[in-house]
Amino acid sequence: MAARRFRDRFRRRPWRGRDEDGRTAWTRGRVTAALSLLVALVLLFPSLVPGTPGNVGGLTENFLPWLGVLVVPLLASAALRRSASALTAGGAAAVVWVALFAPSLLPRDPGAHDxxxxxxxxxxxxxxxxxxxxxxxxxxxxxxxxxxxxxxxxxxxxxxxxxxxxxxxxxxxxxxxxxxxxxxxxxxxxxxxxxxxxxxxxxxxxxxxxxxxxxxxxxxxxxxxxxxxxxxxxxxxxxxxxxxxxxxxxxxxxxxxxxxxxxxxxxxxxxxxxxxxxxxxxxxxxxxxxxxxxxxxxxxxxxxxxxxxxxxxxxxxxxxxxxxxxxxxxxxxxxxxxxxxxxxxxxxxxxxx
Incomplete structure (x- = not known):
């Protein structure tokens, strides 16, 4: 029964037009979009995270690549909510992560060394x-x-x-x-x-x-x-x-x-x-x-x-x-x-x- 209600609610969220609450694909999922943009901002500028309370800024800097783990559920949430704004923001966070860290996953020639x-x-x-x-x-x-x-x-x-x-x-x-x-x-x-x-x-x-x-x-x-x-x-x-x-x-x-x-x-x-x-x-x-x-x-x-x-x-x-x-x-x-x-x-x- 719960699964049926979820499917019915999902179908009532069209990519075009408005849903039963009067929202469009661009006005749904604002919280998810905001969280995705926050992840992208922290990835780009980790020094902006304050040191207090509890030196959270230093902790974030040490585990920065792992923020990419948050992008996956954010994108999944955006797709389930059929939110274009959240998908766009989540895609931006994914692009930032890839630009910063994906080159490290590619094979590299170490070049000359002494x-x-x-x-x-x-x-x-x-x-x-x-x-x-x-x-x-x-x-x-x-x-x-x-x-x-x-x-x-x-x-x-x-x-x-x-x-x-x-x-x-x-x-x-x-x-x-x-x-x-x-x-x-x-x-x-x-x-x-x-x-x-x-x-x-x-x-x-x-x-x-x-x-x-x-x-x-x-x-x-x-x-x-x-x-x-x-x-x-x-x-x-x-x-x-x-x-x-x-x-x-x-x-x-x-x-x-x-x-x-x-x-x-x-x-x-x-x-x-x-x-x-x-x-x-x-x-x-x-x-x-x-x-x-x-x-x-x-x-x-x-x-x-x-x-x-x-x-x-x-x-x-x-x-x-x-x-x-x-x-x-x-x-x-x-x-x-x-x-x-x-x-x-x-x-x-x-x-x-």
Whole structure:
């Protein structure tokens, strides 16, 4: 009986003329049309979503591609209501999503590259570090940037990497292994105020790629974020740590800088502006790295200055709750860098929230 009433009501909504309530296809479905236009607007300008209450803007930026899921029921509702206005608005939202994200689904040629970097949070609860190490070596990168190294697992990683990556440095729970010599290294203090315990999750090393090329490489693990019933999307410690790292990057005189790390946020997240305002980020795509069981976002990042990340993709799962991320990097010509260094560089301002 209910299904018959629905069919009868559906038939009484013509595409032409007016229905029994006097509405046309262009005046029905105004709420659906408004919601579709809102989705399109947020996709185009996520920064317009306010940060308060609960940092909803930052949460939206981290899961922006998933707004496309809302377009399907909105289009279905528009079709069921035979609403031309809602179909038009829903179609506009679909076009915006396709324009922003569909290119990432197409096969691409990564082009020329000089370095390959694997970034991986190996997890301090990894049940088989040796297997994880073998999988990473099998990817054949030039640099390995790891986070959540534990005292018990570290000797296993060192043993597995020793022959292929003779140069390495470990600071606290982060480490860098390299095929190329490391000419210097030091801890990078990115510890937010109030973080308890022994907390060392940043380092800087200089990698000698060739006789005339040195690359400053940062490895970082920013604090975790939390979604709390009372406070919403809590990113305070992560944002403060990103600000401290941003200050170090701004003061680094190296012509070429690479940052690899678990940043606990996507490149669209406004909380990572201290980093993304200074470094080139790869195109946002569907190389989601977390969580392993059902990846929904790429929070493991590789960014660069004086170089370009030409391609980024995930590798098969290891024993971690993160997927490894492999990035190919094209180093700019030394001549171009020297010309750029001869001119003053205006860095974009950033702030710590």
């Amino acid at each position: 370095l390959t970097v694997v970034q991986h949070n190996v997890s301090d609860e990894n049940g088989d570090p040796a297997a994880t190490a073998r999988a990473l070596v099998g990817a054949g990168p030039d640099l390995l940037a790891l986070q959540e190294l534990t005292e018990g697992a570290l000797p296993l990683y060192e043993a597995a990497f020793r022959s292929r990556y003779p140069h390495h440095v470990v600071v606290g729970t982060v480490g860098l292994w390299s095929r190329h010599p490391l000419t210097e290294h030091a801890a990078a203090d990115i510890r937010p105020a109030g973080v308890p315990g022994d907390w060392n999750r940043g380092l800087r090393a200089v990698v000698r790629v060739g006789p005339e090329r040195a690359v400053a490489v940062y490895v970082a693990h920013l604090p975790s974020v939390r979604i709390r019933p009372a406070g919403g999307f809590d990113t305070r410690w992560r944002d403060e740590s990103a600000g401290l790292l941003g200050e170090r990057l701004a003061g680094d005189a190296s012509s070429t800088v690479i940052l690899a790390g678990d940043l606990n946020g996507t490149t669209r997240d406004r909380g990572l502006a201290p980093l993304t305002s200074q470094l080139r980020v790869p195109d946002e795509d569907f190389a989601f790295s977390w969580p392993t069981a059902f990846p929904v976002a790429r929070i493991d990042q590789v960014m660069a200055r004086g170089a370009t990340v030409t391609d980024i993709r995930t590798l098969p799962a290891t024993g971690s709750d993160h997927l490894p991320v492999l990035a190919r990097i094209d180093l700019e010509n030394l001549e171009d860098l020297e010309e750029a260094d001869s001119e003053p560089v205006a860095r974009r301002p950033y702030s710590i929230r």
